[in-house]
Amino acid sequence: HFNQKIIKINFIMIKKKYIIATPSFTYNSGGIIVLHKLAHLINEFGYDAYLHHYKIDKKSYFKTNQDYNTPIIPKNFYCEDDYIVIYPEIVIGNPLNAKNVVRWHLNRPGEVGGDGNYGTNDLVYDFSSIHFTKKYTKKNPRILSVHEMNFNLFYDKGKKRKGSCFLIHKGDRSKINLKLHSIEDEIIDTKPSADLANLLNEKEYFYSYDSATFVSRIAAMCGAKSVIIPDGSRSKKELLEAMPYGIAHGIDDLDRAISTKNKFLPWLKEVEKNDLKSVKKFIGNTQSHFKSKKTFNFSKKK
Numbered sequence: 522h523f524n525q526k527i528i529k530i531n532f533i534m535i536k537k538k539y540i541i542a543t544p545s546f547t548y549n550s551g552g553i554i555v556l557h558k559l560a561h562l563i564n565e566f567g568y569d570a571y572l573h574h575y576k577i578d579k580k581s582y583f584k585t586n587q588d589y590n591t592p593i594i595p596k597n598f599y600c601e602d603d604y605i606v607i608y609p610e611i612v613i614g615n616p617l618n619a620k621n622v623v624r625w626h627l628n629r630p631g632e633v634g635g636d637g638n639y640g641t642n643d644l645v646y647d648f649s650s651i652h653f654t655k656k657y658t659k660k661n662p663r664i665l666s667v668h669e670m671n672f673n674l675f676y677d678k679g680k681k682r683k684g685s686c687f688l689i690h691k692g693d694r695s696k697i698n699l700k701l702h703s704i705e706d707e708i709i710d711t712k713p714s715a716d717l718a719n720l721l722n723e724k725e726y727f728y729s730y731d732s733a734t735f736v737s738r739i740a741a742m743c744g745a746k747s748v749i750i751p752d753g754s755r756s757k758k759e760l761l762e763a764m765p766y767g768i769a770h771g772i773d774d775l776d777r778a779i780s781t782k783n784k785f786l787p788w789l790k791e792v793e794k795n796d797l798k799s800v801k802k803f804i805g806n807t808q809s810h811f812k813s814k815k816t817f818n819f820s821k822k823k
Contacts, residue, residue, distance in 0.1 A: 548712035561589035677744030685726040692730030
């Protein structure tokens with residue numbers, strides 16, 4: 522006779538938490554808006570996401586969007602293995618000393634900030650195809666798409682239109698073309714507001730010297746003829762892939778933009794639906810990529 526021992530070990534997958542490094546919330550930066558909204562959506566999907574105040578002005582306090590579910594990470598937390606840290610491309614290095622790192626390109630590294638030098642095990646995601654660069658992804662890019670549409674605020678009110686307005690934002694001020702608009706017609710404050718919506722409903726044309734701002738879409742939502750002035754940073758093919766309808770990529774592209782205007786809003790609403798799929802896929806992929814297991818229910822039988 523002998524004793525037979527049966528050892529049973531059950532494994533469960535541990536949900537990793539997310540930390541998103543971001544500046545304080547402001548409506549004047551599309552990149553900051555989507556960083557905060559990503560945390561909100563991850564929490565809405567039943568996972569834990571926290572904001573980390575990246576480069577906060579010590580004289581002020583860290584602002585969040587009160588409409589989002591975005592808790593702030595405690596000051597004394599330790600970035601353990603059960604966290605996945607998401608850095609936008611403006612972050613240099615790995616300031617949180619995280620083991621699990623995602624780099625999210627909201628713009629091409631170096632255009633706004635950052636140096637593009639990442640860890641060998643970092644996962645790289647692009648906001649859209651126009652932010653893709655082969656240096657970081659050999660095959661098809663990983664896309665993580667998040668938008669704040671504000672359909673109830675920005676829409677065509679059917680007003681009479683005249684004149685033009687323009688936006689520089691991240692563009693080159695030296696490229697201003699005063700044949701297209703007056704210098705007094707510059708939009709400075711891009712915060713979603715009734716004033717901005719009314720302005721874009723009154724103007725016939727909107728010109729953007731920034732090829733990667735969401736305001737170009739907002740202008741088209743309000744019914745203005747939205748034109749991106751080429752700056753050489755992105756090809757027309759890249760811009761068409763990212764914004765295929767209702768927006769002109771250069772003055773010579775206006776006829777195509779006008780002819781596809783009826784497809785613009787249906788496409789934009791489909792983009793909003795796909796955002797949720799994109800975030801859900803991102804959660805699944807990152808949880809799997811950085812997976813860890815813990816044991817429980819250790820039992821013996823004789």
